[in-house]
Amino acid sequence: MSVSELSRRRFLQLGLGASAGLLIGCGSHELDPIASFATTREEQRFRNAWLHIDTDGGINFIVPSTEMGQGVQTALTMLVADEMDADWSRIRTTFAPYDPAFDNPSYFIQVTGGSNSVSSYWVKLRKLGAAARAMLVEAAAQRWNVKPGECSVANSVVSHPSGKSLGFGELAEAAAQLVPPDDPVPKTPDRFRLIGRPVPRLDTPAKISGGAIYGIDVNLPGMLYATVAQSPVFGGKVASFDKAAAMAMPGVRKVVALEDGMAVVADSHWRALKGLEALTITFDNGPNANRNSEDFTRMLEASMQKMDKEPFPDATQRLDVEYQAPFLAHQPLEPMNCTAHVTPTSCRLWVPTQNLHGAAAAAAVVTGLPRQEIEVNVTHLGGGFGRRLESDFVKQAVTIAKEVEQPVRLLWTREEDMQHDFYRPVTRARFQIALGADGTPEEWHTRIASPSSFQKAIAENFPEFSWLPVQALLGDVNMLAGLGTSFVQSNPFPYAVGKLKTEDEIMDIPVPNGSHRSVQHSFSGFCKEAAIDECAHAADQDPLTYRRRLLAEEPRYLGVMDLVAEKADWGKPPPGRFQGLAVHRSFGTYVAEVAEISFTEDGALRIHRIVCAVDCGVVVNPAIAESQVHGAVIWGLENTLRCEITIQGGRVEQSNFHDYEVLRLHEAPDVEVHFVPSAEPPTGLGEPGAPPVAAALTNAIFAATGRRIRTLPLSRHGLNI
């Protein structure tokens, strides 16, 4: 795909010019009828056209979600193509530009996150494909004067037992004259031809030739290059600056003041960087210049003291334990960037974002243009992990682009990225648990304390509702994910304990935070699964047997635990090795993991393998599914082992990959992924592999050493691989 194709304007021209054949669209909501191309306005009909079958048989599918490595470009296309019985080799895909027609059916805005692309579109896209197939079959049946039910379809060819056959391309124009079916019926699973198979990814060839276009690769005629320095201290502002030296540097065109930093615009990225180096900026550090990580931990510890002082005096046994996990950075390998071209009447963006709605909302605020008028074209994303749900860098790019005539590409340095991320928040939990005579929990009290990004997310994505104090009224609805059972919990606490009580406190900690692959589950999966392991040991029971008893009414939890136990030889590790188990449901998917470890003579931790069992309903593409769980495990491991963002003097101490040490190839253990066969509708896959890792590992460490690790990362406890 070339950059020129990544433009909505171009996209509309292409659509209108090349409108021969069958175009089928649908609105943003799953239950909308599939609208006929023929019945909508010229421009609107193209915007809604998700699927174009050309007269030469070529098929173009508009992928509504953004591709950040999770494989949606392939998986969503498979849903449509399978229902059409289309020739897979004739399918091309285009990423949807910003348009309400492409809103995520679960969120009602155009955003990719929460591991829900396949589950959200599971019905809608199959109906879309089924509608196209039905229209093409009907066109053939009319041509041959036979009943549609007598026809069959394979590989983009409609056939009749009499020997007649016609290709989709030959039928496309006739099909376009027909009324789409009101409620097309998707296939039953026994007729799937693509779904369930390891179909090769559509994006691989471009990603191994260097040809895939990421945000950083967008190159427009006359484009300028910008880079920024933001206040290192959160909440700081620019007090003063002297731009003379910067402006004297070769190629520097402009110095732009931002809300909390400065940008330099030049005719190359390197010259922009050199210009920024020459710029003298004095920051006013603001109110947070004396804050640090130790303060935050003390605040969280104080919150925990609000629980009962002497709980369960009559219990046979009781546990009273606290868990904590630190701030974490996302650090997708492509640094934050956005290309913008702003005129008094238009704003065009080319941006690697998970959140086209948020990008448009940010640009609308800066330009004063209506949000619907903002053109947002999305590129491949060099990783997302939740970082690209934010639009801070879009806002900056548009602010800078307003100051110059040409298009401008803003690109951050890694250091800016590391120090101005939206971090997984530092979180602490305390469990007070009373065990009965049989060792099962009679009472389970949980308190959790964490900063929240809920209000900020609403204010930035829905500026028109920013006055609503949602967080004050509801709390943070995600904070107790996996730990509570309130009506807002889509992932409730699963164990059959006597009485569950939860409380939470949103902490005022001046560090930006946001969604970080698996969000709150990265903590709840750790603390819940470590605490239940503590209960099992206190009750002197095998951790698997203990969990099975408390999950006896949860067949899908049992299914993944039994499968992982079988595949990992639970209870029978090789001599000198030790196992830890954890199971957690997130984004609808059940994952059980067993970590198999040992210690070397000099005390280093060896992780031999992580075995995973996953129940995500129907597995649309097993090869992509494996890669997602595998990658999520690696992600979870680095965050368990040593990754940590710390704050001193109100600023992040880490700055690049030398002091934020992500996992590398030589440290990555074997990861085995097994799926529970299922006919249930598909659920999430990008994130659910991550939450169980930390507890599987710390539970294995307990099995090996008797040491119970309750605060992460492990490197703080002298445990290193």
Place this chain on the structure above:
Amino acid sequence: MLTLKVNGRTMEVDVEPDTPLLWVLRETIGLAGTRFGCGQGLCGACTVHLDGVATRTCVLPVSDVGTAEITTIEGLSADNCHPVQQAWIELDVPQCGYCQSGQIMAAAALLAENPLPSDADIDDAMTNICRCGTYGRIRKGIHRAARLAARTQ
């Protein structure tokens, strides 16, 4: 003016001599397949070959390149036919794909020097960062590429 030999072509570039080779390749020459990740030589996204040796270009001033022949991902093969690329296709190695140009160039340099690398050799040579966690498939891909290369010789 500096003279560079890139993917078999000789070209002149007019840039400040301290400009890292990465930015000359991406912006001056227009070969965008080599990518920027960290700017400190820590992640390997910017790896190309200099006279066949895997080299990180985000910290390499263009004036230090001298007469070395530069090969970028675009010059590795015309049609994804290099054994590493073939293995990467077979195993669908990339996820987001952003690091993969660098991973492929590092793997190709390793195989050129050591046609049958052991796991330990791969551990030593492959220090590039992948944030999606494709390391398992990269390792398998290198073993597979070694077999493919042996077959075609």
